[in-house]
Amino acid sequence: MKTRLAKTVVLAGRILLENGAETHRVEDTMRRMCEAYGAQVTDSYVTPGMLMISFSYDGEMVHNMKRTGVKTTDLGKIDAVNTLSRNVSSLALEELYEQLQKVETSPGPSTGRYSVGAFVAAAGFAALFGSTGVEALAAGWIGGCCAFLLRTWGSRFSSAFQNMAGSAFMTACALVCPGLGLGAQPVLLGALMILVPGMLLTNAIRDIVNGDSISGTSRLAEAIVTAAAIALGNLAVLALRGGV
Known part of the structure; x- marks a missing residue:
């Protein structure tokens, strides 16, 4: 659960960052997603080239870090991730991860x-x-x-x-x-x-x-x-x- 949560929030942050979101939005989204699934003492750190998440889950510290890829501007993907982040209370973690993967691989505008x-x-x-x-x-x-x-x-x-x-x-x-x-x-x-x-x-x-x-x-x-x-x-x- 805790490892999947770390991978999920980093994936959400990477999609936002690689498609034009500002740093504060990415860090805030990652933090809120962690807290929505029961994580505590959450810290997120984002630069244009890297994302990092650290949180406590059931008394154990969990960390995950990921480099970002090619940058572009796709407000549609940013909106899709924001919509998912607002609805995390109604989504199971596995379902959220699958939805984020679909957003990541979507082709964007023709x-x-x-x-x-x-x-x-x-x-x-x-x-x-x-x-x-x-x-x-x-x-x-x-x-x-x-x-x-x-x-x-x-x-x-x-x-x-x-x-x-x-x-x-x-x-x-x-x-x-x-x-x-x-x-x-x-x-x-x-x-x-x-x-x-x-x-x-x-x-x-x-x-x-x-x-x-x-x-x-x-x-x-x-x-x-x-x-x-x-x-x-x-x-x-x-x-x-x-x-x-």
Whole structure:
């Protein structure tokens, strides 16, 4: 029972952490799950690269630690784990573990849905930056195509390289816009916004404010590296074109 409980709460925490949840949410969810099944003296410790749980069960101390894997952003999985954590009183431990495994292995949004979401986001940001309707559609098309390419071909590369390649692709596409009578700047700005690590930066600030300085500075460094990769991809294309 106690070993299964440790594995279950670490699995729940890993799903949250790998899909974009902030450190405080992960630690609180792990602690509450332990207490719901009778654990005492519960301590949870989470960084972007590792999770650890320690609790007392029937007078015996139990510990479990797990490294995290590839990070992504999937609010659907976060919501699913949060729903399970709120209903632990009505779930047997084995049932909870099975449900968490299903959440972990669920495929998430399809490539088509992911690309459509990128299209809508890029077009919306372009409109926000003052583009015309046609320019917004162009930004959406570039963002959607980039998202499709990264989803289908980019998974074999590191996230930094994906952001650099995506930025270079978008810049190259935007440079064609003036020849079509469209402004390159609003189109490029709208498209690039889908690569900007906004959620990562927000979670970094929240972690720092909550006192989780290690997690906060680690996430902040990752956000800076992501932003640098986007800038390098953009500058590389401009340099090849002779604009830098």
